[in-house]
Amino acid sequence: MKKVLTRMKSKMEINKNNDEYIIIVGCGRLGSHLANLLSKARKSVVVIDKDEKAFNRLSDDFSGFTIEADAIEIETLKKAKIDKADVIAATTNDDNTNIMIAQIAKTIYGVPKVIARLFEPSREKVYEELEVETICPTTLSAIEFKSIILKEEGK
Amino acid sequence: MNIIIVGGGKKIHFLTKSFISKGYNVTIVNDDYEYCKKLDKMHDANIVYGDGTKPYILEDAGIAYCHMIIALTPKDPDNLVICQIAERMYFVKKTFSIVNDPENIEIFKKLGIDTVISTSDIISALIEQRVTIDDINNLVPIEEGKISIMEVEVNSDNPVTGQLLSEVKLPEDSIVGCIIRGSSAVIPRGNTKILEDDKLIILSLPEIQSEVLKVIRGKVD
Numbered sequence: 001m002k003k004v005l006t007r008m009k010s011k012m013e014i015n016k017n018n019d020e021y022i023i024i025v026g027c028g029r030l031g032s033h034l035a036n037l038l039s040k041a042r043k044s045v046v047v048i049d050k051d052e053k054a055f056n057r058l059s060d061d062f063s064g065f066t067i068e069a070d071a072i073e074i075e076t077l078k079k080a081k082i083d084k085a086d087v088i089a090a091t092t093n094d095d096n097t098n099i100m101i102a103q104i105a106k107t108i109y110g111v112p113k114v115i116a117r118l119f120e121p122s123r124e125k126v127y128e129e130l131e132v133e134t135i136c137p138t139t140l141s142a143i144e145f146k147s148i149i150l151k152e153e154g155k
Numbered sequence: 156m157n158i159i160i161v162g163g164g165k166k167i168h169f170l171t172k173s174f175i176s177k178g179y180n181v182t183i184v185n186d187d188y189e190y191c192k193k194l195d196k197m198h199d200a201n202i203v204y205g206d207g208t209k210p211y212i213l214e215d216a217g218i219a220y221c222h223m224i225i226a227l228t229p230k231d232p233d234n235l236v237i238c239q240i241a242e243r244m245y246f247v248k249k250t251f252s253i254v255n256d257p258e259n260i261e262i263f264k265k266l267g268i269d270t271v272i273s274t275s276d277i278i279s280a281l282i283e284q285r286v287t288i289d290d291i292n293n294l295v296p297i298e299e300g301k302i303s304i305m306e307v308e309v310n311s312d313n314p315v316t317g318q319l320l321s322e323v324k325l326p327e328d329s330i331v332g333c334i335i336r337g338s339s340a341v342i343p344r345g346n347t348k349i350l351e352d353d354k355l356i357i358l359s360l361p362e363i364q365s366e367v368l369k370v371i372r373g374k375v376d
Contacts, residue, residue, distance in 0.1 A: 072232060072256070072259075073256060073258065074258050074259070074262065095236075096233045096235070096236040097232045099232065099239075100231070100232040100235050103235075103266050104266075107265060107266055108262065120209060122211055123209070123210060123240065126240055126244055
């Protein structure tokens with residue numbers, strides 16, 4: 001039964017793939033860049049940030065919506081229609097804010113895909129079990145650095 | 156009992172004092188170096204300087220042997236993370252968290268925090284009740300004000316004096332749980348008579364408190 005449901009779900013996801021609804025929390029360097037890319041890929045995107053000035057980072061042809069509010073307040077997420085979101089990406093510069101938003105999205109609203117940015121790698125472990133995908137720039141950079149260094153050494 | 160408190164402010168002083176006087180082991184984690192020094196001078200507690208939302212700082216604070224953790228920082232996401240790390244990574248049995256935004260109470264509970272307290276909510280509920288209803292003692296909101304207990308003293312001009320409890324038409328969602336008569340307490344039944352100077356302990360939903368009072372005192376404030 002569960003298998004059938006997931007299959008149905010994945011089918012539905014394929015069907016509506018074109019009008020995937022994505023919420024990005026935090027319009028910093030990462031959030032704005034991601035928003036621009038997704039907007040270019042013709043996804044419907046909503047960006048949330050506390051600071052109105054942050055939206056200046058969005059490109060001129062960004063076609064999504066912006067909400068100026070604190071995403072920690074549940075009203076903001078409701079306003080962004082979190083219950084209808086297919087993807088939510090938490091990219092604020094505060095790890096704990098990202099974690100909280102990701103959990104609200106996953107546990108309370110059942111958003112199918114939730115991604116959070118975490119600077120601090122030591123907390124990653126706790127959130128793996130929550131099915132929240134985490135991206136840790138520190139770890140990624142270290143891996144990249146390592147591969148470049150080792151490649152050079154190998155030469 | 157080993158207790159870790161993360162955060163600062165007035166609350167931390169009172170909590171630490173009262174826990175230490177009860178003989179508990181208290182460790183305070185704070186990320187302000189000067190404040191940590193101050194805490195160290197004031198209290199007979201272990202002080203750890205660092206970000207309490209990082210697992211290795213909590214390890215320094217002895218989280219592996221801790222029975223209870225209290226998150227008192229001014230940022231709600233930080234409090235959530237502190238409690239979750241304690242619960243998931245270190246299996247701390249009891250987690251307490253303060254929330255600054257009352258809307259977060261439900262969210263924190265759904266995300267697995269045992270006890271969530273919103274000071275602003277409790278205080279505003281208390282003030283509201285005191286303002287609207289006079290002459291009532293010991294108003295206690297329970298479960299963040301979902302239900303409240305109040306103590307009402309009846310005197311000779313109240314219509315309920317001399318009546319059997321079953322004759323008193325209390326509104327729904329309210330009950331007389333106990334009667335304090337002189338120095339003894341009576342658990343009342345329908346055939347218990349309400350006498351002058353009895354103190355009625357009434358459990359009710361907060362929104363019908365004034366209705367309950369109207370029935371008991373026969374007048375509207």
